[in-house]
Amino acid sequence: MPNAVVRILMNGVTGRMGYRQHLVRSILAIRDEGGIELPDGSRLQVEPVLIGRRADKLAELAERHGIAEHTTDLDAALSDDTASIYFDAQITGERKKAILKAIAAGKHVFTEKPIAESVEEGQELVAAAAEAGIIDGVVHDKLYLPGLLKLKRLIDSGYFGRILSVRGEFGYWVFEGDIVPAQRPSWNYRAEDGGGMVLDMFCHWNYVLENLFGRVRTVTAKAVTHIPQRWDEQGRPYEATADDAAYGIFELEGGVIAQINSSWAVRVDRGELVEFQVDGTHGSAVAGLFGCRVQHRMQTPKPVWNPDLPTEEDFRGQWEQVPDLDELRNGFRAQWEQYLLDVHAGRKHAYDFAAGVRGLQLVEAGLRSSAEGRTVPLGEQE
C-alpha cells in the first residue's frame, strides 16, 4: 500500500501549548519518524500548515522546523481542499468562531480544551460538527499520563476493591510578575480573556473523573482570587479578574467522593505538580504525572493517634512504586495518533466535542456553586 499524507491546519502554534506539545512533541515528532503505522502496514504521514497572527514569527518557526507552508489568513487556509484537519490551540476566547469556520469548510477538528467559553457555545459546536458529519476531538491529555495510565490499570484489575474517595492536589506558585516574571500567560488571570482556574482545570477534572471513576453528579466548589493584582508580559500591572484557585468536592455516579484542590497560589510539597490519592477497601494509590505508588490492605499500618509522642513511623516509606511497564510517551502525541487513526478510518474519536461540553458543564456548575454557596447537581443548568 502507498503511504498516505494528511495535511493539518494548525492554528495557535506560537503559543505555549500549540508550539511545544502539539507542534514539536506531537506532529513534528510523528513527521520525523516517517508517520504512524496503519493496520495494513503502510504509513500515515503528517504535513502541518502553520496559521497565526504574526507572519514573521510563523516564518521563523517554519524555517526552524522545515515546514513548507504558513499563513496569517485563516479563511484562505480553510479553502485549501488538500488539508483535511483543523487544529486549534489559540487562546480560548478565539476558538469558537475559528472552529465554526473550519466545520463550515468541511474540516475534521481537533482542539485544545476548553472547546469554548460556555456550555451554550460548546453545544453550538457539537451541533455544527454533527450536522457536517466531521470527526471532532478535544484534548484529553491527562488520561495519557504514565501515572494515570498506571492508576487506570489498577482500577481495571480490581486492586482497590470498592473505591471510596479520590483526593486530588494540583498546583504550584505562579509568580505575580513584578519581581519575578510570571511563568503563565497573563490572559489566564483575566476573566474577560477566557482565564480562570475553574475554566482551565475543571474541564480536565471532568474527563479524568468520568473516565476513571464515574460521571460527576454534583459539585460543591469555592473559587477564589487569592492574588488580586499581577503584572503582564510587558511588566504592566493589571487586575486579576479571574479565579486563581478552586476547592471542589465532586459526587460521582456510583458513590465515589472526589475532592480536588486546584491552585496557582500554592507552594509545592508533593512529589509531582498533580497527585491523586485513591482510597479503596482493598488498597490505596497515589498517582502523579509519572509515578504511582500503592499500599495494599495487607500492608496497611495501624497508626494510633497520640499527640504526646513524636511520630516515628515513616508513612511515605510504607508505599510501593508501581513499575514502569510501558515506554514513556508524550500524552498529547499519544492522543494525536489515536485521533489521526480515527480520521483515517472515518470513525468517531472517543474524546469528542460532547465530552468537551460535559467539561464545560462542570465549569459552569462549579462557578455557580461557588457564587451561590451551595451544591449544584450537573444538568441543572440545562
Ligand SMILES: NC(=O)c1ccc[n+]([C@@H]2O[C@H](COP(=O)([O-])OP(=O)(O)OC[C@H]3O[C@@H](n4cnc5c(N)ncnc54)[C@H](O)[C@@H]3O)[C@@H](O)[C@H]2O)c1
Ligand atoms: N491541555 C492542557 O494541559 C493545557 C494547558 C494550558 C493551556 N491549555 C489551553 O491551550 C490554549 C492556549 O493556551 P496557552 O497557554 O498555549 O496560551 P498562549 O498565550 O501561550 O498561546 C495563545 C495562542 O493563541 C494565539 N492567539 C490568537 N488570538 C489571540 C489573541 N487575541 N490574544 C492572544 N493570543 C492569541 C497566540 O498567538 C498564541 O499562538 C488555551 O485554550 C488553554 O486553555 C491547555
